[in-house]
Amino acid sequence: MIRIDAIWLAVEPLDMRAGPDKALARVVQVFGSARPHTAYAFANRPATRLKVLVHDGLGIWLAARRLHQGRFIWPRVGHTQALDSEQLGALVRGLPWQRVGESGVITVL
Secondary structure, eight states, X not given: OOOOOEEEEEOSOOOTTOOHHHHHHHHXXXXXXXXXXXXXXXXXXXXXXXXXXXXXXXXXXXXXXXXXXXOOOOXXXXXXXXXXXXXXXXXXXXXXXXXXXXXXXXXXX
């Protein structure tokens, strides 16, 4: 339904009370701009809640997900990280997304 060409993960936590406007302001602060057909993912400090803001070219969508058990696998180093759609699918399910797709390819024995 919504075309997503790029997915970015923001490592710094976001207050989960943030609505679409505050989340969009954080996207602009962290990434410089909100690009069309791009998704931006944020987690809270304990990484038990996730928000994904998507700019579809006309407006923005804000989705939220909460884990009742465990936490999302969230990087602690750096500021942003690119993901592919397979990794985003694993992330929102609470799975180790770093091992999915090209990131999970073994090249050296």
